[in-house]
Amino acid sequence: MNHLKSNSHSVRATFLGGLGDVGRNCLLLECQNDAILIDCGVLFPDERAPGVDLILPDLDLLDDLSTNLRAAFFTHGHEDHIGAAPYLLRRHELPLYGSPLTLALLNARLEEAGLAKDADMRRLRVHATVRQGCFEVTPFHVCHSIPDALGFAIRTPAGMLIHTGDYMLDNRPLDGNLTDLQMLGELGSEGVLALFADSTNADVPGHTPSxxxxxxxxxxxxxxxxxxxxxxxxxxxxxxxxxxxxxxxxxxxxxxxxxxxxxxxxxxxxxxxxxxxxxxxxxxxxxxxxxxxxxxxxxxxxxxxxxxxxxxxxxxxxxxxxxxxxxxxxxxxxxxxxxxxxxxxxxxxxxxxxxxxxxxFGQLGDVHVSGHAAREDTRTLLSVVRPQFFVPVHGSHHHLALQGQVAIEAGLPEDAVMVVGDGAALEIGPDRIAQVGQRQARYIHVNRGAPRAFISERILSQRRQLARAGIVVVTARVDLRRERLAGKPQVRGVGLFDEADDVLADIADELGQRLASDPEPLADLEEAESRVKMLVGRQLKAETGLRPRIVAIVTAG
Ligand SMILES: [Zn+2]
Ligand SMILES: [Zn+2]
The missing domain is CATH 3.40.50.10710 (Metallo-hydrolase/oxidoreductase)
Known part of the structure; x- marks a missing residue:
């Protein structure tokens, strides 16, 4: 898709992650010639991604920007908001803005990655506006399960956006510092074009307790x-x-x-x-x-x-x-x-x-409370901010959909509520919001120990196959002059089943005989490899019911 330049009266919002999962939050905002990022976090994988520690937002989407990426603003120090910053910094040189604790945690991450020395980290203070290109970002305090968390009021030539970050409305916060509803009310009176709101607890009725x-x-x-x-x-x-x-x-x-x-x-x-x-x-x-x-x-x-x-x-x-x-x-x-x-x-x-x-644990004893706003809290937020448009963020698809319903129940017209997923691009301007694009926001899988080795979906499916059924390696030599097999093929396996060696030895014998008696000449190594793979795979399936990964190495000799 072509990246059209935003006209002076609209902002483009593209989600590099964070919509569809609780994790890898990363929002790109573009206006005129400028762009900023809100958060750049990781998602922690489940058992479908063996050996993967982190999943990043699709930072490739930043490669072909027609705008100038000026800065990244971080709402708070949780991994799903800051964890991918080292990967961002390896690709883009840009200042990182956050509250003191967020920057301290970010710095620890960058130190581990050997990137702290050259990082341009800039401290945010609540109510103190930072200008980057045509964006004016004013942070405000929000309560969450980590101190020093922020939401952002973002003034643009197209109008004002508000991003809540992760927040809850705690009326008795431990540090006495309330979510800044007063400032949100003032911004509401000024006129808010679009509100991006935390949807994590959109399936929880009532208010989140203090x-x-x-x-x-x-x-x-x-x-x-x-x-x-x-x-x-x-x-x-x-x-x-x-x-x-x-x-x-x-x-x-x-x-x-x-x-x-x-x-x-x-x-x-x-x-x-x-x-x-x-x-x-x-x-x-x-x-x-x-x-x-x-x-x-x-x-x-x-x-x-x-x-x-x-x-x-x-x-x-x-x-x-x-x-x-x-x-x-x-x-x-x-x-x-x-x-x-x-x-x-x-x-x-x-x-x-x-x-x-x-x-x-769990329901036994009141020993945990969430750090995210529940449905009634969202209604309170909406009544204070009174935005023209509403965009649910931070959640699985069901959270986003339910959060959208809360806004509609609270009186927003259906076409003012944009429930979208990762990769979506929204164009937001005075009196209009529309989805103008849908790119693929791929999962970028990484292992902490090998930060430059990316693991694609193809590799993951190989890993799952290895975990399910093991691997068989077949080696054979071919006399290219005579176009026949030279010597006996070898078949070895790892992670198959007890006593697999005996079965593999039989399969090796059988393979040798089949190739020797095959009238088809073995003229090409690559072709020979796929034939070997096919024969061994078929026989393994017939004798054991298993379909392990098969690697064939055929050399000339
Ligand atoms: Zn958080
Ligand atoms: Zn979060």
């Missing part, structure tokens, strides 16, 4: 824990939760110890910025974790999603180098299970119970 509301639930668990340790698993970025646990631990005479690399990295960053009331030097060093009586210890750890190798997953498997679960320990999973992780989490919870822990 982060403070779970304090009692957590306190009850601490009170009942008595003689065992209290182990709380949460997201490493949920610093508000870490603060709550630290406060409760103090109240119940327990020392706090952090388990998990990302937690140990994030906490000092937030404490440095005075966003947490925890002195990192008060924390019990991990190496002393086994020297404190159980009833005097509270552990905050990673692994709420049973991520392989995370602290809680290793405890459940009895493979943690420093700690073993004991009778009387209480484990709290203070996070909701991300869709797709249900089975591993269930297995982990089962293992923890088996080892003697009491596990509080």
């Amino acid at each position: 982060q403070k509301s779970i304090y009692d639930g957590l306190a009850k668990v601490f009170a009942q824990a008595e003689y065992g340790r209290v182990i709380v698993a949460s997201f490493a970025s949920n610093l508000a939760r870490v603060q709550q646990i630290a406060d409760l631990a103090h109240q119940y005479g327990r020392r706090v110890c952090l388990l998990g690399r990302s937690l140990e990295r994030n906490l000092p960053l937030a404490a440095d910025l005075a966003l947490l009331d925890i002195d990192p030097t008060d924390l019990l060093p991990t190496r002393l974790i086994d020297q404190v009586p159980h009833e005097e210890l509270a552990i905050v750890c990673t692994g709420s999603q049973a991520e392989p190798g995370s602290a809680l997953a290793r405890l459940a498997e009895g493979r943690h180098p420093l700690l073993e679960i004991d009778q009387g320990d209480t484990v709290i999973i203070s996070a909701s299970t991300v869709p797709g992780n249900e089975r591993p989490v269930q297995r982990m919870v089962g293992e923890l119970f088996r080892r003697g822990a009491n596990v509080i």
